[in-house]
Amino acid sequence: MRIHSVAEITGYLRELLEADDLLADIWVSGEVSSLSQSAAGHLYFTLKDGNSQLRCVLFNRARLPITIENGMAVVAHGRISIYEATGALQLYVDTVQPEGMGLLYLEFERLKAKLEGEGLFAPERKREIPIFPRRIGIATSPDGAVLHDIINIITRRYPLAELVLCPTPVQGEGAVPGIVRAFDSLNTVDDIDVVILARGGGSMEDLQAFNQEAVARAVCGSRAPVISGVGHETDFTIADFVADLRAPTPSAAAELAVPSRDELMAQLAAFGRGLSSMLSGMLDRLRQQVDDTANRTASHLDSVVGKYKERLLMQELALDSLNPLATLGRGYALVQHAGNGEVVSSIAQVERGDAIDIKVSDGQFGGRVSGAKKGLQAWMQGFPSNKR
Amino acid sequence: MDAGLPFEQALERLEQISQALGQGGLKLEEAIALYEEGIGLVKTCQQRLNAAELKISQLNTPADEETEGEEEAP
Numbered sequence: 268m269r270i271h272s273v274a275e276i277t278g279y280l281r282e283l284l285e286a287d288d289l290l291a292d293i294w295v296s297g298e299v300s301s302l303s304q305s306a307a308g309h310l311y312f313t314l315k316d317g318n319s320q321l322r323c324v325l326f327n328r329a330r331l332p333i334t335i336e337n338g339m340a341v342v343a344h345g346r347i348s349i350y351e352a353t354g355a356l357q358l359y360v361d362t363v364q365p366e367g368m369g370l371l372y373l374e375f376e377r378l379k380a381k382l383e384g385e386g387l388f389a390p391e392r393k394r395e396i397p398i399f400p401r402r403i404g405i406a407t408s409p410d411g412a413v414l415h416d417i418i419n420i421i422t423r424r425y426p427l428a429e430l431v432l433c434p435t436p437v438q439g440e441g442a443v444p445g446i447v448r449a450f451d452s453l454n455t456v457d458d459i460d461v462v463i464l465a466r467g468g469g470s471m472e473d474l475q476a477f478n479q480e481a482v483a484r485a486v487c488g489s490r491a492p493v494i495s496g497v498g499h500e501t502d503f504t505i506a507d508f509v510a511d512l513r514a515p516t517p518s519a520a521a522e523l524a525v526p527s528r529d530e531l532m533a534q535l536a537a538f539g540r541g542l543s544s545m546l547s548g549m550l551d552r553l554r555q556q557v558d559d560t561a562n563r564t565a566s567h568l569d570s571v572v573g574k575y576k577e578r579l580l581m582q583e584l585a586l587d588s589l590n591p592l593a594t595l596g597r598g599y600a601l602v603q604h605a606g607n608g609e610v611v612s613s614i615a616q617v618e619r620g621d622a623i624d625i626k627v628s629d630g631q632f633g634g635r636v637s638g639a640k641k642g643l644q645a646w647m648q649g650f651p652s653n654k655r
Numbered sequence: 656m657d658a659g660l661p662f663e664q665a666l667e668r669l670e671q672i673s674q675a676l677g678q679g680g681l682k683l684e685e686a687i688a689l690y691e692e693g694i695g696l697v698k699t700c701q702q703r704l705n706a707a708e709l710k711i712s713q714l715n716t717p718a719d720e721e722t723e724g725e726e727e728a729p
Contacts, residue, residue: 397663398663399661399662399663399666401661418709418711421709422709426704426707426708426709427662427703427704427707428709428710429709429710429711429712430709430710430711430712431712431713431714432711432712432713432714433713433714434713449714452714453714456714528704531700531704532701532704534666535669535697535700535701535704536697536701538669538673538693538697539693539694539697541673542672542673542676542690542693542694542697543690543694545673545676545677545690546676546686546687546690549676549679549681549683549686550683553683
């Protein structure tokens with residue numbers, strides 16, 4: 268026995284209260300009174316019930332689904348602790364719902380708001396489901412039509428896949444730990460591309476495991492993206508909200524997990540046809556090219572030959588003009604020295620009395636040099652064009 | 656084609672081949688080689704789809720040994 272300080276006692280009480288599982292997560296119903304709001308926006312109120320009162324504080328008012336007023340009958344969720352500065356025992360409220368809702372609904376809404384607040388439903392968190400999964404994890408009940416349906420659908424649609432079954436109860440007490448363990452086990456398997464979490468239809472109570480926080484967190488923690496297919500089309504569970512893809516039913520989940528063989532076959536056939544037509548198109552174009560090239564070569568050759576012919580003609584004409592015989596035809600004569608055969612183009616080459624040969628267009632005759640005179644002016648004056 | 660090529664990669668390769676063939680600018684020998692590879696891929700994929708049998712394995716969860724005691728949520 269000893270004397271304690273106030274702080275020791277309030278601290279001890281706080282630890283005691285916070286160690287209690289029941290007090291850490293409770294719903295309390297009562298009537299709102301003494302409602303006030305602090306400058307910081309926190310709500311303080313009292314829950315009344317006959318002769319009992321419980322002090323309540325709510326820090327995050329923005330998250331409240333309803334507006335509360337004095338006199339309102341509500342159900343508040345939170346944890347009990349002690350505020351050491353005043354020694355007051357309080358309910359630290361995180362959500363409030365109007366009185367009259369069932370507990371399942373209350374829990375569903377509370378967890379949904381909480382996880383949504385953590386961003387677990389955000390679209391950007393959703394992972395893409397691979398189109399061609401190789402290994403598919405399946406977490407569902409080992410007995411029952413659901414597993415059978417899933418296997419049938421995947422066998423029919425995409426037998427290239429490999430199924431890794433992870434049996435778990437999906438209803439009753441063992442369901443939540445079973446599903447959590449199923450995800451733990453699947454997380455240890457390499458190369459699982461997608462996980463299907465499935466359960467057939469049932470009452471809202473039957474589907475409760477899928478509205479539990481532990482299951483929701485297991486789905487979030489899955490290494491592979493998760494497709495949920497729980498209950499009927501109209502059932503939405505918390506697991507559906509956190510899954511990467513929600514399928515309306517277990518069968519739909521199986522269909523969303525794999526591509527369809529029929530569609531793939533059609534696609535492959537289309538590929539085959541496309542490749543053939545592209546190649547034959549290419550061959551046609553090449554044939555055309557060969558034809559075109561042949562035609563072009565031929566016409567090019569024609570024009571080259573034509574040009575050569577033309578040049579040849581020109582050469583012939585040119586040669587013709589140089590042909591001395593042609594010159595002789597126009598009345599000129601070729602004079603050669605009879606002694607040495609030199610062509611006489613200058614008076615210096617001959618002397619009086621030298622014998623010369625003179626060739627004209629149709630023959631030759633001999634002669635002798637009788638005299639020479641330098642200069643041609645006198646002679647050329649005989650041509651009309653040179654007359655000045 | 657490599658029989659172990661995953662289906663997805665086979666389809667991707669087919670896409671590439673048909674793009675390359677469609678774009679043109681290939682030599683005839685290259686085009687024929689691509690065409691043969693593509694048709695081979697189509698056939699192998701079709702055969703694999705037709706012949707495949709779903710493989711099923713089961714994970715043994717250590718369910719029963721530790722039913723109690725780990726109820727607390729993460």
